Amino acid sequence: MNIKSVTKMAFQSIFSNKMRTFLTMLGIIIGVFAVVVLISIGQGATSGVTDSISSMGSNIISINIFDRRKSIIYNDVYDFEKLDGVKNVTPVYNSNATVKYDLETTTVNINGGNENYMNINNYKIGSGRKISPVDVDYRNKVAIIGLTTAEDLFGKDNPLNKDISINGEKYTVVGVLQDKESSIAGDSNDIVIVPVTTLMRQNSTKEINSITIQANSSEESTLAKENIENYLFDYFEDEDSYMVFSQDEMLDVINETTAMLTAMLGGIAGISLLVGGIGIMNIMLVTVTERTREIGIRKAIGAGRVNILIQFLIESSVMSGVGGIIGAVLGVIVSSAISDIMAINYVVNIPVIIGAFGFSLAVGVFFGLYPANKASKLKPVDALRYE
Incomplete structure (x- = not known):
């Protein structure tokens, strides 16, 4: 057969x-x-x-501070800019908040940063302007919002120069971000960016627990990281008081x-x-x-x-x-x-x-x-x- x-x-x-x-x-x-x-x-x-993470570049270094006995205050952050290999620095302060405009309300992650925050985190302005050094120095109540937040609060209306309420405090919208691809971590367009000094004052704090640093280049990222770690060890005298990690390490x-x-x-x-x-x-x-x-x-x-x-x-x-x-x-x-x-x-x-x-x-x-x-x-x- x-x-x-x-x-x-x-x-x-x-x-x-x-x-x-x-x-x-x-x-x-x-x-x-x-x-x-x-x-x-x-x-x-x-x-x-x-x-x-890769879109932010391989020259990004993040610092988290854990020590509650000795903290880094806002002005200390700019000492990192003096280190070899470091290009830009931004303190980071995050806070969930209720944001209102007229009768519309939404809960958004509020990100506080300085004038370098958007460049370091690869955010681009679609309309309006960025946060300026003057906004940070004078704690101006200005805000830049993502497209999702703009749609939730304003619909099809132009949000520029309109006032929104963030946990009861009025902020003027001075910019709207370009569309950014979302990830499993959440909607990258559902965001509000404000001057870090303004947000810290609103939350009655002087301590900085998170800092994001941009090295001069990918090649100098290792040098910058070593200098940052040496600076933090001299400052805290305890390696358990902080954590420093680069984008490459995070990806690995x-x-x-x-x-x-x-x-x-x-x-x-x-x-x-x-x-x-x-x-x-x-x-x-x-x-x-x-x-x-x-x-x-x-x-x-x-x-x-x-x-x-x-x-x-x-x-x-x-x-x-x-x-x-x-x-x-x-x-x-x-x-x-x-x-x-x-x-x-x-x-x-x-x-x-x-x-x-x-x-x-x-x-x-x-x-x-x-x-x-x-x-x-x-x-x-x-x-x-x-x-």
Whole structure:
């Protein structure tokens, strides 16, 4: 009996019981679907975060201060500009606040910075002006708002030179930011930027807990970081009082963490593939039992052991292979839909899709081998006597 006839008989057997075949494939479909979705969304989210950080440049250095006994005040921040390798410095003060205009209200993250804040963080003005040194020095109540905030508060009206209320204090809108791509961290356009000195006075604080520094270049970033660390150690005399990290270090940590999480999620999803393979083996064993007389008749008329083995392997491989294809297609479609809903990047990882399909096919062959081998070893006499 040639391979064409064996293959034809395998497909006839599969289509003779469509519902059972579909239910058998369901475990494989869910497994491949889960692998594709989880890894695609995980890698897409990682790509969004890393792109957002990378867009700021590899010469950005961040400082967080933890010491509550000895603090850095506003004027101390500008000492960093005297260090070799440092180009620009901005103190950073963040505060969630209720922002109002007329009858419209929204809750926004208020970012306080100086005249360097927007350049360092890669924000660009769409209309109006930036924060000036005069605004910072005189604690002017001016604000620059993102497009989402502008739409929430003003709709289609021009927000420039209009007053908004930030936690009860009036600020004049002097600028509107250009559209900025959002990431998994949130909507980059839902933001208000004000002079850091104004925001600190409104919140009754003189301490600076966060500083962002721009090095002269990527090449000088390491030099700047070393000088900053030496300055902070001399200032606090305790390495646990502060943390200094560059964008490259942050990217490395994010990539390592997300790679580990993505692999873990992919492994968990892969377990369902094994469960689906066990389901295939279970059904194939039932099929062998149901078709014992058929196997005996085929052997009696000349079918060899290899023919029987190949037929049952083809059946299990087709179920796992088709299930893998359906799962991969559904995974791509759902991943795309989720990325649109969550406003994050979507990565179509072809090697992952091929790998998930290949694994599903291997699972079908592996778990189909035992039932196929059992069927091929049946003796014609015993099979014909089976009731």
